[in-house]
Amino acid sequence: MLDCYGVFIFDAIYTITDEEFTKIRDLIYSKVGINLTEIKKQLLVVRLQKILRRLQMSNFSEYYDYVIGDTSGEALSELVTLISTNYTYFYREEKHFDFFKNVLMPELQKKMQRVGESQIRVWCAGCSTGEEAYLLAILMREYFGPEYSKWDAGVLATDISTRVLEIAQSGIYGMESLKKLPKYISNAYFRTIDEDQVTVIDAVKNDVLFRRYNLMNENPPFKKKFHTIFCRNVMIYFDYETKNKLVDRFATLLVSGGYFFIGHSETIGKEHPDLEYIMPAVYRRR
Incomplete structure (x- = not known):
């Protein structure tokens, strides 16, 4: 019989105590700003049980010690990947891309000239598996044509997850992923590549720089401000205070007149x- 927070794995039942959940939740919040509420407790167990089996751990306290003891950051990256939803596709929320090509780019070209x-x-920011970043690079090529x-x-694309960056x-x-x-x-x-897969051409790959980056970094390393920042469907994981601090930080990283895009399910107020x-x-940016 399963515990309400447990998952049966062959001869093992993984359960998480309130103390263990609090420790892992607080770790995630302090490191990456994701706010795991109490209702996510069972989800956490379900998503982490394969790791516990792989590492031959008997409880979540051992796993917590493993994550905080990993100085490479890979264990934390894997944890964040598992508790996040990385579903995306090309041309998601297409009005943003139409605005980028048809309004933002002509405006930016005139200013820069x-x-x-x-x-x-x-x-x-929070590029996930890269569809958004590649499409923006493609749209800039389309806009400029022979003048490109x-x-x-180019596009800087960052995420905290090593796994999604590899993809x-x-x-x-x-x-x-290309259906839209x-x-x-x-x-x-x-x-x-075959009947099921395609690959982005090399010219576009070369236009995008992928890097691992934690959005909770309060001292961004960027030398110059950005003309455009996309951070869509990322802040849904953050609480009100964390989201507001991040939005303020994004604003400081934009040039005057620069544009900031968020997900349609997100809001920062008018x-x-x-x-x-x-x-x-x-x-x-004002």
Whole structure:
């Protein structure tokens, strides 16, 4: 018979005590800002039980000690990956990408030509498996066309999860991931591997720099501000205080007039002192 917080694995039943859950929850919150509520206790057990079996651990206290003792950060990265939802696909929330190409890019081009600059800085924060970052790189190529080589355009894509970054860097995706993309884009920027998989062409891969980065870092290492920041469907994991601090930090990392995109299920309100509401889930630095 299963405990209400347990999972039966062959001859083992994994349960988590209130103390163990609190320790792991507090660790996750302090390191990456994700707020695990009490109702996520069973989910935590379900998602971590395979790790406990693999590591031949008998309880979650042993696992907690393992995570905090791992100086490489890989154990924490694996933990965060397992408790997060990394479902995404190309052209998700497509109005954002239409706005990026048809409104933001023409506006940015004019501004940069006036001041004689050519470097376009775009950041995908919480990039997951890379679909968003690659699509933004593709849209910049589409916008500039033959003039693209005259611009220093690229995308910085960051995530705390090593596993999703490895998937992103491979550039390999299932056919289902492309189902919303216009055919002319999928035909031009993807190469078929087999009947189930495609890969992003090398030219686009070279436009995106993937790096591991923790959004809870209060001293971002970036030397220059960004023209655009995408952080979509990431802040749903954060509590009110953490989300507000992060939004304030993003605002300081945007150039004046730079754009900030969040997920449609997220909100930061229309009265932020540094961010002007433009349309649902799109803001501009004042």
